[in-house]
Amino acid sequence: MKPATVRPISYAVVATLALVAIWFTPQLEKKQVFALEPVVVSRPGLEPADFLLSPIFVEASNQELVDTLAIGGVITSNLYNALNESGQGVLPPSARHQLAWSLADIFEYKVDMSRDLHGGDKFHLLLERLQKPNGAIIVNKILGAKLALSNSQSPIEAINFDTKGSNSAHYYDASGMSLRAAFLRAPVAFRRISSVFGARKHPIFGEWRNHTGTDYAAAEGTPVRAIGDGVVIFAGKKGGYGNMIDIRHRNGMVSRYGHMRGFAAGIRPGSQVAMGSTIGYVGMTGWATGPHLHFEIRVDGVAKNPRLALESRSGEPIPAGERALFQRMRQQTLASLNQAHLVNAE
Ligand SMILES: [Zn+2]
Known part of the structure; x- marks a missing residue:
């Protein structure tokens, strides 16, 4: 039991921390919100501030675990098998099976995945892995991808970047041009x-x-x-x-x-x-x-x-005011992508 004279001070500190936490919560990534849980919930003697913290408790107790994962590989037989192998040990089969389709969707304006890939082509993927409260693991989002095709000089990049006011995932190439162009590369998904x-x-x-x-x-x-x-x-x-x-x-x-x-x-x-x-x-x-x-x-x-x-058809550029931010995000994404272990590399 702490001396009565100290308690009001610690309540004030806790309440201030709680307000700060609530203030920043909407701006935090899910994983950071989750990270508040062990810190805040396990702290003893919080009863007086519970009314402030309860929104965070509710969110945290139902929270999904999110982390990022870099994988990569070399295509030997086909993209599906290569992704399946590169995700082994870090993703369940169901999530690995979706990766080839997701990647094809991202590049569907640039690459005909059924035609343009050859043995020896390399890929890197940075993805957001999400664990649901029931334990199921899915790929929540592909944050970035790089394809090095033997029939093109430089790797094709896809960097996830959401411009202001956009409401769906967009991917941009190295120069900040949207991968979404005027034509799909294949007439069959x-x-x-x-x-x-x-x-x-x-x-x-x-x-x-x-x-x-x-x-x-x-x-x-x-x-x-x-x-x-x-x-x-x-x-x-x-x-x-x-x-x-x-x-x-x-x-x-x-x-x-x-x-x-x-x-x-x-x-x-x-x-x-x-x-x-x-x-x-x-x-x-x-x-x-x-x-x-x-x-x-x-x-x-x-x-x-x-x-x-x-x-040669390319899409819309990122608005001028957001290009510097995009290039910073791109550098981060590429740095993470390059950490990927190439599963089939010699
Ligand atoms: Zn024909």
Whole structure:
């Protein structure tokens, strides 16, 4: 029992600390809020200040544990396996399985994960790992990623940065340009492409001579998405293409989708379509011996390599007033990324 003369002073100190804690709580990361719990809760004799601290107690007792984790690897067979291996011991299988899809989503305007990756390509990921009150561990957010592809000179960076007023996760490249560009790199979501789980080489189904496009093997009925905003200029049957859609984009480029089982509701010549919207479904109409999407990029009526036709498009820059902050965050993220142990490196 402490002398009565000391108690009012310690209450005042505790109350002040509590006010400071409450004042800063909204500005703290979850993990820092959590860190208050052992400090504040375990302190004896707090009863007089409980009314001040109770909001923190409630938050802390239901709190989720968050930390950051850097992983990395070298692709030997495919991205899915590489991420699965690099996350072993630090993430449960369910969380590891999501990583390839999440990474593909982040880079979906830059990299066609089913086409552009090769053995020896390296990746680094910085992620926020979250443990729920029930013990389940998930990947809450990917804070940064770096892909070093053998077919591009410099690594492609994706730095998570939320500009003022934005309400969803945005990723920017090294120069602060949004990875979200005018065109998706693939007309079928990476998670839907069946060859990811198969052999190293992409199986080619039912092709005819002088093939000018890219084929995506996927289950019949898989949604096909418009790679960019545009207007449907053809939707119908066309020879070996089977059910085919042509979309003209603002820059005059045309994207072509063939062998479809059918078209989405409302898709007809003249329809406006938005990037990412479903225009039809994978099938095997026309000259195809198995379900797949045939995809082409055409400029002035001539088929072009989609990788070259689409790769130079970059998105919006970070507002000038936030660029210095972005570069500081980027340096921190890169420093953390580089700590990742490369699982498959020799
Ligand atoms: Zn084809």
